[in-house]
Amino acid sequence: MSTSTRLRDGLVDRLTEDGTLTDPEWRSAARAVPRELFAASYFAPVAGSVPTGYRPVHEGEPGWLERIYSDETLITQLDGRTRPDDVADGAVTGSPSSSSTLPSLVLRMWQQLGAEAGHQVLEIGTGTGYSTALGAHRLGDANLTSIEYDPSVGEAAAAALKAAGFAPRLIIGDGLRGAPGGGPYDRLIATCSVRYIPLPWLHQVKPGGKILVTLSGWSYANALALLDVTGVGEATGRFLPGYTSFMIARPHDRPPRPALALLPGEERPSRIDPAILDTWTGGWVAQLAAPAAERMGAGAEQILWDVSTGSQARTTPGPERGWTVVQRGPVRLWNLLERGVQRWQKAGEPHPEGFGITVTAARQRVWIGTADGPGWDLPV
Numbered sequence: 413m414s415t416s417t418r419l420r421d422g423l424v425d426r427l428t429e430d431g432t433l434t435d436p437e438w439r440s441a442a443r444a445v446p447r448e449l450f451a452a453s454y455f456a457p458v459a460g461s462v463p464t465g466y467r468p469v470h471e472g473e474p475g476w477l478e479r480i481y482s483d484e485t486l487i488t489q490l491d492g493r494t495r496p497d498d499v500a501d502g503a504v505t506g507s508p509s510s511s512s513t514l515p516s517l518v519l520r521m522w523q524q525l526g527a528e529a530g531h532q533v534l535e536i537g538t539g540t541g542y543s544t545a546l547g548a549h550r551l552g553d554a555n556l557t558s559i560e561y562d563p564s565v566g567e568a569a570a571a572a573l574k575a576a577g578f579a580p581r582l583i584i585g586d587g588l589r590g591a592p593g594g595g596p597y598d599r600l601i602a603t604c605s606v607r608y609i610p611l612p613w614l615h616q617v618k619p620g621g622k623i624l625v626t627l628s629g630w631s632y633a634n635a636l637a638l639l640d641v642t643g644v645g646e647a648t649g650r651f652l653p654g655y656t657s658f659m660i661a662r663p664h665d666r667p668p669r670p671a672l673a674l675l676p677g678e679e680r681p682s683r684i685d686p687a688i689l690d691t692w693t694g695g696w697v698a699q700l701a702a703p704a705a706e707r708m709g710a711g712a713e714q715i716l717w718d719v720s721t722g723s724q725a726r727t728t729p730g731p732e733r734g735w736t737v738v739q740r741g742p743v744r745l746w747n748l749l750e751r752g753v754q755r756w757q758k759a760g761e762p763h764p765e766g767f768g769i770t771v772t773a774a775r776q777r778v779w780i781g782t783a784d785g786p787g788w789d790l791p792v
């Protein structure tokens with residue numbers, strides 16, 4: 413037995429024992445697809461570095477294959493251009509722009525999607541092609557289409573899929589527009605996140621079909637949603653338990669901003685503890701309440717910057733106790749998210765699985781509890 417097969421079997425066994433891999437068909441896909449064909453070299457984060465430094469790991473170096481089968485995300489591109497093979501040695505910094513998502517998440521999502529034999533499936537975000545290969549193994553090449561935005565990433569994935577013996581339909585383009593001439597699909601799975609559900613998806617996925625996608629935004633909060641398409645251009649669904657995050661779809665990324673100068677403004681006591689924004693769901697609610705804001709800072713010292721108006725809010729510990737907020741600009745960011753957090757607290761601070769989403773051509777709304785519960789419109 414080769415080292416690769418042994419390590420891969422070990423990963424599959426671990427994912428079976430911990431309850432991630434429950435479906436025998438997906439288990440045999442995971443046993444069959446060698447991940448090293450899709451991430452032959454990758455970046456490893458340098459522990460403790462600020463900002464995070466990334467060291468290239470090249471094929472064959474000590475620990476290379478072990479890391480591939482250790483259930484980690486393998487970053488394969490930074491800043492939309494730098495690949496591990498572009499860096500001889502030493503560490504580089506940058507923002508991850510493509511990766512092979514950790515196998516446990518990829519396999520959990522394929523199972524959550526409920527894709528079955530005979531289904532036509534559209535994947536957004538081919539990346540390295542690893543998740544595409546798993547899908548092609550389970551569903552058959554003829555039933556899977558995958559779209560990648562970045563041409564160099566898409567070309568590398570096409571070569572890797574061919575080397576692994578798969579031939580799904582591959583498209584290089586903007587997956588938020590759906591597949592040119594494609595559909596109708598029974599299922600759509602996205603391995604990049606979006607700020608709102610792209611309407612073309614609701615026209616390409618047939619009524620009765622499902623969409624599995626992570627909703628994210630400019631404050632870096634994420635939640636995974638499973639939607640049922642209920643009619644042409646309409647869908648409704650709920651958020652799933654767990655902590656799933658994905659890099660944002662490139663057309664939904666925030667525009668570049670100037671270096672931030674913190675300026676004086678209107679001051680008052682804060683009605684909420686700013687550190688609540690550091691919790692998974694507190695940060696998610698804040699992003700829903702102020703969707704054009706980017707959040708920086710942490711703990712009692714939060715900084716928010718509104719991408720569209722330049723409005724600012726920042727908090728500090730109060731002079732004796734509590735917290736002070738300073739706001740300036742036309743959008744009172746802290747008022748918005750303070751009100752949002754209070755509504756969420758009043759509802760008992762549910763986790764994302766306590767939230768749902770309703771999408772129509774006119775409006776996309778995320779709600780707590782039931783569709784008529786408190787909620788926020790997404791920035792469509």
Ligand SMILES: C[S@@+](CC[C@H](N)C(=O)[O-])C[C@H]1O[C@@H](n2cnc3c(N)ncnc32)[C@H](O)[C@@H]1O
Pocket residue numbers: 509510511512513518536537538539540541542543544559560561562565585586587588603604658659660661662663
């Ligand atoms: C996390 S990676 C995908 C992981 C991949 N499924 C795998 O298993 O290797 C996200 C990918 O989505 C791609 N992407 C971003 N925006 C996109 C868009 N609008 N359409 C298609 N792909 C997009 C990125 O270039 C990146 O390669």
